[in-house]
Amino acid sequence: MTSNALKVFISDLHGELDVFDFLADRQFGILHLLIRQQFSSELNESQCAAIEASAIRLCRAANASQAQLDRTSAVNKEILFTALFLMVVQQKAEDESLTIAIRRWGWLSTVHRALSGDAQLSCTPFSQLVEMLAQNIRTLSAQDFFALAQAFAKALFKKLSPELNIVGDIYDRGQDAFAIMERLRGLPNVAIQWGNHDVVWMGAASGNLACIAVAVRICLRYGTLDMLHRDYGINLSRLERFAAKAYGDDDCAQFTPKGDLNAEEKLRIARMHKAISIIQFKLEGKLIARRPEYAMADRLLLDKINIANSTVAVGDEVHPLLDSNFPTLDVEQPYRLSEAERKVAEDLKQQFLASAKLTQHMDILFHRGGMQKKTGDWLLYHACVPVDEQGEFQPFALAPETARGQSLFNFCELEMRRGYLNRMVINDRNESDIAWFLWCGPHSPLFGKARMTTFERYFVADKQTHKEGKNEYYNLRSNPEFLARVATELKCSSDQVRIVNGHVPVKYQSGERPVQANGKLFSIDGGFSMPYRSATGLAGFVLLEALGQIVLYRVIPNDKSYALEVEYQQMLKPKAASVPAA
Structure with a gap:
């Protein structure tokens, strides 16, 4: 991936394609910014919006005949043509088809050369430029006009193509993570900082049974089975048969899936959902046992179940179970898979490893992604750099030596890559x-909490047991001095460095704001995911470094689409040229 003066940062897409496409159509806000920056003194907002919409429509159209303007547009074709032409000239957009189109009309070539080289003419008011071009524009046939306008728009979009940084969590509950990954395949300049939802799929594609169970469970919970079956070719028929047999007399009420389904379909999926959840807890128990360095014994809860009393001990307290039907649980060996469960898990593993499309998408995450990234003066990572209650970088006994801060990030990324590269190798290194x-x-560093309380959320009513506890990082990240220590630890020496995180939704409606520590930290999870919008009141954030400024847009949902509103804007000072050593 190459560095680019146009930088875009988004995070926590969670499989929501409509917001992603809305932003991609606008070059992630850069087109929106350019039009307002260039024409706001000459044109009103409805005219600027019409130019933006027309440029998008021109780019989408396969040919000029499909690119006709809506008659209700707020701009006439002379204004549209001039605006597109002027942006092409001033952005120095070049394209072979554009060059051919301009040369075809001598008057246009003359104006293009004049605007490109004459400083006085380039300052000519927009209205005069419209008048200058209008007479010639009117001589164009409709076909020629739209062919030219389309050439302008496509050259402009190509010039405005940014360096796109996704700060984690392409995957999760949304149904279109597959489609987003397909979009990313076609973009030339994309980097991904892994989120915890992404690494679940990366682990699943590496053959990790616990990750496979988590990925399947989330798809069942949120009704995104099409992505598993249609898109990635993962067939759940063995799981379905097992669930029907093991839980055939169970209404599985705690496992009712989200979404608009009929009663029969809900029950069928609920049984599969419960079946894979129990398999997940058993597989996680095995993993915790072989990985004492993870210090996760508090997550071993199957052995704390008292079936006779229908209770479970969580910490020092005993709680009634919301669901006490565990037909596959062996009280003597609670983490042992039944033979039928083992076959389900092994079947899923073989399918995940064999999915060519899943491998293709995970290759993108591995090749274009990592735990962190520095680009220009920006430092990107999904969740946090873990610290203890004193604000010191938290040690983890994961490697032969204790890792923290940068060494923790390095170790985790290296192990992730090893696991994927060795996914077909039979060994006991796990x-x-x-x-x-x-x-x-x-x-x-990708989760940033003390525990994930999945079991409690299914089986215990007491919401105190559902609390997960954020890392101290989140209490300290509004402090510029703390962020400077973090930047230094992650090998960023510039005093201009700005940190970008996602992961934690910004509760905008409750007064939380995405910009912290005097503009040193941008927390940009703004609610791409529909379930979070009730808390954020938004449909996401998009952060830009473009056209000499930093701009953070709120994505506002409305009845039919979305709109962009400025949350934060700062002009950048030109950087001084470096002086060669004597």
Whole structure:
């Protein structure tokens, strides 16, 4: 991936394609910014919006005949043509088809050369430029006009193509993570900082059974089975048959899936959902046992179940169970899979390893992604750099030596890559276990909480047991001095460095704001995911470094689409040229 003066940062897409496409159509806000920056003194907002919409429509159209303007547009074709032409000239957009189109009309070539080289003419008011071009524009046939306008728009979009940084969590509950990954395949300049939902899928594609169970469970919980079956070719028929047999007399009420389904379909999926959840807890128990360094014994809860009393001990307290039907639980060996469960798990593993499309998408995450990234003056990582209650970088006994801060990030990334590269190798090193730790391990740098309370949320009513506890990082990150220590630890020496995180939704409606520590930290999870929008009141954030400024946009949901509103804007000072050594 190459460095680019146009930088875009988004995070926590959670499989929501409509917001992603809305932003991609606008070059992630850069087109929106350019039009307002260039024409706001000459044109009103409705005219600027119409130019933006027309440019998008021109780019989408396969040919000029499909690119006709809506008659209700707020701009006439002379204004549209001039605006597109002026942006092409001033952004120095070049394209072979554009060059051919301009040369075809001598008057246009003359104006293009004049605007490109004459400083006085380039300052000509927009209205005069419209008048200058209008007479010639009117001589164009409709076909020629739209062919030219389309050439302008496509050259402009190509010029405005940014360096796109996704700060984690392409995957999760949304149904379109597959489609987003397909979009990313076609973009030339993309980097991904892994989120904890991403590493679950990366671990699953590495053959980690616990990660596979988590990925399947989430798809069943949120009704995204099409992504598993249609898109990745993962067939759940063995799981379905097992669930029907083991839980055939169970209404599985605690496992009712989200979404608009009929009663029969809900019950069918609920049984599968419960079946894979119990398999997940058993597989996690095995992983915790072989990884004492993860310090996750508090997550071993199957052995704390008292079936006779229908209770479970969580910590020092005993709680009634919301569901006490465990037909496959062996009280003597609670983490042992039944033979039928083992066959389900092994079947899923073979399918995950054999999925060509899943491998293709995980290759993208591994090749274009990592735990962190520095680009220009920006430092990007999904969740946190774990610290203890004193604000010191928290040590983890994961490697032969204790790792913390940068060494923790390095170790986790190396182990993730080893696990994927060795996914077909039979050994007892279990390198892909690190993916599961990053997903839910205590204070993992991609999770940033003390525990993941999945079991309690299914089986215990007391919401006190559902609390997960954020890492101290989140209490300290509004302090510029703390952020400077973090930047130094992650090998960023610039005093201009700005940190970008996702992971934690910004509760905008409750007064939380995404910009902290005097503009040193941007927390940009703004609610791409529909379930979070009730808390954020938004549909996400998009952060730009473009056109000499930093701009953070709120994505506002409305009845039919979305809109962009400025949350934060700062002009950048030109950097002084470096002086060669004598």
